Every structure is written in structure tokens, then in C-alpha cells.
Amino acid sequence: MSxxxxxTWDPQxxxxSALFDSPSDPSTGDQKFYNSNDAIEAFLTRGVPAAKLNIGIGFYGRGWTNLPNVNNGLYQSGSAAPGTYEAGNEDYKVLKDRPGTIYTDANARATWKYDGNTFWSYDTPAMVTEKMGYVKAQNLGGAFFWEFSGDDAQGTLVNTISNGLK
Known part of the structure; x- marks a missing residue:
């Protein structure tokens, strides 16, 4: 799973779902390796064939609110943002239309939306396209996702996965 x-189990x-690590990430210990590339590399270095590995795409995001307007909300302390099903979790189909500016971490290759108070980390179609390029470059088996109901009515994310793996 990637x-x-x-x-929101984290205080900041x-x-x-970052693709790579970032030197700016304040995480310590094992959490420094919480990114897709490090997870894939851990399997590859232990002999798992690349063709048996897949990248996962969550059709939802993780969110915090009551944040200071610092660093566009990234690495700031807050509380779980309200969500449709549970606090701190919201579907892509909802997040894509929420107000805020989308940012991309140039090192981690991860996107988030921030409105000055609330931060949502989730994969945009552009980031999904980039991750499918990674799948192909690494000769991985493919991709999977959780789950259909989080996508929009046009199937934007599932179509992006499909097109990216062609």
C-alpha cells in the first residue's frame, strides 16, 4: 500500500501519499521512509520482483484544520478536518471542488490543497499521471486504488490510471 x-493520527x-521523501519532512525514525519509493525499494532490495509490485492510489485525502497560515499549511499542527464519513478523511470527488490552492512538494512529489486554515493531502490527476510514469519507469506490475466511490462521476482518477499505464 502506498x-x-x-x-490525523499525526500531530502535524x-x-x-508522497512518491519520494523530502529533506524538509520533520518526521523521525521509520517515518522518514513513509513514501512510495522507499516502500518499493524495500521490497526490491529483498528480492521481490518489480513485476509483482503495484503502486496504490487513494481516491481520498487526509486533512487537518485550525492551522496557522505558515508554509501553506505543510508540517503545521492542527486537528482533524471535518469529513463526510469521518474526521480527517474525505473523497477526491469532494476535495477537487473545495476552495483553496493546490501545491506540489517538488521533492516529495505530493500534492495538497490549503485554504489558509484547512489542509488536505490527496492525489490530483497530475500526480496520478506522474505516479503511473514511475510505475512504468520501475517496471512495476501496475496500480490499484481504494476505492471507486471516492472518484468523481466522470471517473477522472480511474481513467488517469488507465491512460497512464498504456
């Missing part, structure tokens, strides 16, 4: 690396905002 999502749910960080969520962070990337839900």
Missing part, C-alpha cells in the same frame, strides 16, 4: 503514510500535517 497511501495513508500520514493522517504531512503527505498522505
Amino acid at each position: 497511501y495513508d503514510f500520514h493522517g 500535517t504531512n503527505h498522505h
